[in-house]
Amino acid sequence: MPWTETTRPHYERRCPRYASDLTDAEWALIEPLMPAPNRIGRPRKTGLREVVNALLYMASSGGAWRLLPKDFPPFSTVQKYFWRWRDEGLLRAINNELVMAAREREGREASPSAGVIDRWGIRLEPHLLAVMPLRCCASS
Numbered sequence: 001m002p003w004t005e006t007t008r009p010h011y012e013r014r015c016p017r018y019a020s021d022l023t024d025a026e027w028a029l030i031e032p033l034m035p036a037p038n039r040i041g042r043p044r045k046t047g048l049r050e051v052v053n054a055l056l057y058m059a060s061s062g063g064a065w066r067l068l069p070k071d072f073p074p075f076s077t078v079q080k081y082f083w084r085w086r087d088e089g090l091l092r093a094i095n096n097e098l099v100m101a102a103r104e105r106e107g108r109e110a111s112p113s114a115g116v117i118d119r120w121g122i123r124l125e126p127h128l129l130a131v132m133p134l135r136c137c138a139s140s
Helices: 007-011 024-033 048-061 075-088 090-105 119-123 126-131
Strands: none
Touching: 024 048, 024 090, 048 075, 075 090
């Protein structure tokens, strides 16, 4: 059936395709952090919200890049954005923004004022010490 102005609203999706898709409120939090399109070169054809939805789908499903459903942009495009955003620190900035928003929603300060590291918990996992040695525990 061809899409016409009459049929398109009838078949329009009013809910997320997947449980991992962003809501409008979630997208409003991270949209200001998204990079602006380049002023030179080809215009961007891929929507960044769809890229973020694809990354969230990948994180929740644990699937391989090539198993990304066809509803999303091509896996190579999503992979390219993931690597670029990881290297530029954008994913960390998004995570920090979401953590601060969640803390404020719970009535707490946006930034934690203290942190606790239990060295006994680390001792119970010796394989972690081989991967990530802690300087604070070097004297014990």
